[in-house]
Amino acid sequence: MRALVLDAEGRTADVQDIRLPVPASHEIFVRVEAISLNPIDSLYVAHPLASSGRTIGSDFSGTVAAVGSQVPSTEIVYGDRVAGFLQGACSVNDRPGAFAEYLVVPWDLVWRVPDSLTIEEAAGVSLVALTAAQGVWYRLGPDAPFAYVTNSVKQEHPHDRLDAQPDTINFLVYGASTSVGLYTAQLARLSARPSGRAIKLFGVASKARWSLLKAEPYNYDYLVDYRDSDWHEQIWALSAGEGMHYVYDAISEGDTVRRNSSTLAPNGRMAIVRSREGGAWIASNMSIEPIYGAVWEGLGEEVQYQGFTVQKSPAARNFAVQFYRWLSTAVGSELKPVSIRLMPGGLNRVVDDGLELLGAGIMEERRLTREEVWMRPVSAEKLVYRIQDSLNVSESTA
Template sequence: MEQAVGVSLVALTAAQAIWYRLGLQAPFAYDRDQVFQEHPDWRVTHNEADGPDITNVLIYGASTSVALYAAHMVRLSADSSGKAIRLYGVASEARWESLKTKPYGYNAPVEYRDLRWSGRIRELTGGVGIHYAFDCISEGTSVERICSTPARNGKVAIARSREGRAWKAPNISVKPSYGAVWEGLGEEVEYHGFTVRRSPTARGFAVAFYAWLNGRMDSALSPAPIRLMPGGLESVVQDDFQLLVAGGMEERRAIRTEPWMRPVSAEKLVYGI
């Protein structure tokens, strides 16, 4: 149960970015033509976006729980398509070894504190660039930097409100796609000052995703690591909200001495009720 609670919305968030918006091949069927009818600007085929031999994929915030699912989904896409994928990640060096292991299999993680990380990605791809990029954090200058990495016809997905600084990042040549996990409800949702409109295609994708996941979690998708927090709902404000501060990732440092209050990385916080 503790593992299951950290799956549903987090995994759907990753699936919406990797398979629904970026369009990497999913291991299940859904109506892609209907998606293109609703979002014609997403109509970039795999052949147009991919390289001739290897598809380059980049995930920023690679040690977040969303990114752990996203990386696994990238590997599932490689299995489904039979096409070689080289996966790059931007994360703390302390997480590199675990990110290189299965089911994530990052080929070349880079340090997010390195102000030259976007240039480093360009170098690692031999100047080709990234075909599909997902910014799981989308704060500060991350969107501007990740939008400097794509190859020709490369695609970028981000995870923040269009009203926020991330969407208004200056000097970007690629228009990133934005989505909210609640699109999967198929209803209109107010979020961060704007309306997430009702999307039958997003609803259809969510239904197909959960149908694929249902009953095959052990074989289909590895659960992200969890941190079981003490207390119940009464502890969320005093503990959880302090760990997940409103500021940026750099502000998420040790603020108390209890072991469950260590900074959050590569795990999902879980409470029992």
């Protein structure tokens, strides 16, 4: 089969013929139909952690083409449409990624794609929606609309969650137009439902995205522009001096973490998407240590970076399994998928177009000099490729 394989020395990836994977007894074998890109895919091609030869890429959707002997037929069968993510080349650990014609994945770490979603839309959901859910529900702690094993989460993260939730929660999403931010806002709103609490949603995004963010399903109460140098002071003023009970910084670069922390109420909590150790942000003397997590924890495996390790977490895996069960019925009804941009050329164009658009590390470095219509800046959308388009490059880019 063809797969997009890392060339660590060249800091790129090439389409190569590699062996078909074989499913273990608890795994399913998936014919991949669509893939979607994440900034971490491009980050770790430009700055490789993995060795050459590893299949890159995280998000996929496709059809179940075979099942392992211990996969319960009540849960998943041949022909089901599913979506999920693998770890790509985003760690030192040697695990294959998803940008390939076929892959294997544990049966309970995919969600079933409802008929209301196209397979291309489904490809863009798994990684960013779980990133948002881990931050909002698993780490910060407002109520989720599904059950999961919270005792073990509290043991693993004894200081992260607020002991008592206020009646009206002030929730700030920094980077509200990122894909992670678009899910975070929806999940924060959903939290209010089971508890009967009110949530006031504050967002930081460019003005060009405000009409989207004021409308359903996001319904932001207050928006400020990240290009204003005093955006954090504007947020504080809009909260009438109460501050934020929860902050989700969906950028976590430069001074965003420090400024976001200045909007927190005295007992507030803050989730971030990039680690202190990774060096994308620097801050000292903050009132709290922000809570970082890697979405990969949901796969239930240890994740080695250069210099630090995210430990294997059964609690995070349990949360991911329950979240995906919920997603199978919620996406398309309770949860609106982020819009997609269908990119031309399949696997063959991922490096030269898609990874180019996402840049090699931080948002500010996304520089574009290309004029094709599909090379416009990424804003409030996911980049998606169809695997079948890999065969017809000239036709699909014409």
